[in-house]
Amino acid sequence: MRFLNSLFVGLLGAGACIASRNNNNRAFGYPGYTESVEFITKQAAKQSKTSTFYIQDFPALWTNVTSISLSIDGVDTFVFGLQYSPSTSPEGVTLPLVLGPTGAAGCSVDGYAGYDVVGKAVLVERGTCPTGGTLAGRLRPAAAAGAEVVIIYNNVNSHVTGRTLSAPDPERFVPGGFIDRVDGLPAVERLQAGESVEITFLDRNLDTSQPSSTRNPPPPLLKRLKPSLTSA
Numbered sequence: 001m002r003f004l005n006s007l008f009v010g011l012l013g014a015g016a017c018i019a020s021r022n023n024n025n026r027a028f029g030y031p032g033y034t035e036s037v038e039f040i041t042k043q044a045a046k047q048s049k050t051s052t053f054y055i056q057d058f059p060a061l062w063t064n065v066t067s068i069s070l071s072i073d074g075v076d077t078f079v080f081g082l083q084y085s086p087s088t089s090p091e092g093v094t095l096p097l098v099l100g101p102t103g104a105a106g107c108s109v110d111g112y113a114g115y116d117v118v119g120k121a122v123l124v125e126r127g128t129c130p131t132g133g134t135l136a137g138r139l140r141p142a143a144a145a146g147a148e149v150v151i152i153y154n155n156v157n158s159h160v161t162g163r164t165l166s167a168p169d170p171e172r173f174v175p176g177g178f179i180d181r182v183d184g185l186p187a188v189e190r191l192q193a194g195e196s197v198e199i200t201f202l203d204r205n206l207d208t209s210q211p212s213s214t215r216n217p218p219p220p221l222l223k224r225l226k227p228s229l230t231s232a
Helices: 002-021 031-045 103-107 136-144 181-192 220-224
Strands: 065-072 080-083 093-099 121-125 149-153 176-179 197-205
Touching (some): 002 031, 093 149, 103 136, 121 136, 149 197
Parallel strands (some): 121 149
16 A cells, blocks of 8 residues: 555646646547556556556547638637537638527437528537437538538537547538627627528548547556456
């Protein structure tokens, strides 16, 4: 127990140094995480004469938006990448923007009956749906109706700071972005007035369709440790 206490105390001090060498980031999936695992493993190996240790892997889903941008008729617009959204092509897409259904109708593909959305970008308001939450519940029906991109504008006036689609669903998701209400409503008004609106959208993410190991990559030192479920 004393060894474990000293190990964690040591990690607290080393953690700051590890983070500073890795852009202040020790999160899973990044080099700072791997370096933290290596530090703990090396410290544990010092007790190899009296104890055996192993690292237990488990799958974890994660995403990283590497590049995202949105322009509405050539005007740059703030957009937040939806976690687990598929990527667009590297050069992005330019598409006509159309309105999706509002309220409960926006929660099902049946609500898109009569809407010409195939191959287009759909603008839809965030809202509660019976399944899929307030974002995935809006994106899936638009995608099922044939939309190529879905832009969701906030249903409250607060600034968008980040949202998630909850889990990867590459078969039923299309690229999507989340924008502020103050930017969405003017586009809604223009579309309702019969104007043509065009967007250019770029969203590049690391592939999240498969779970990643928590060890990224496994430190070579682990191969020299004897597997055991306990430490004595």
